[in-house]
């Protein structure tokens with residue numbers, strides 16, 4: 001017997017031979033289960049991501065098996081590792097090159113807060129230069145924590161209204177970072 005689980009249907013109205021739901025929910029479901037990652041890995045947390053991609057943890061179960069090293073073809077920026085201040089503008093440029101809708105996960109203590117590197121040369125959290133949707137704690141986080149972060153992001157993506165990216169609130173958020 002197969003143990004493959006079918007993704008739960010979004011809330012809607014069901015009857016014999018039909019199912020109706022809102023356009024937002026259908027798009028959210030599709031987006032959440034096809035988040036292509038851009039792995040921005042600068043140090044040890046990146047190694048743990050390799051394990052998450054491998055066959056044991058198998059990130060492809062969540063529709064994210066296709067790492068994209070070209071920003072325009074990526075949906076989810078995974079920042080993994082220590083980000084030196086000199087690297088900040090490069091990371092920001094990658095984020096800006098990603099097409100909307102785009103999401104960001106700060107993976108591990110370094111990307112989240114600078115981690116143990118409380119020094120003049122290290123960025124004390126990537127949210128100083130780009131907006132972050134989900135933070136994954138750990139030094140390094142285990143693959144389960146990566147996947148937990150991905151599940152949390154999927155919840156956000158599923159429930160994101162289609163108009164959010166055109167809302168004044170979202171524009172204000174980007175403006176805070178000096179991004180148009």
Ligand code: SF4
Nearest residue numbers: 044045109110139140
């Ligand atoms: S959080 Fe820890 S494991 Fe991850 S990059 Fe920083 S020092 Fe390395």
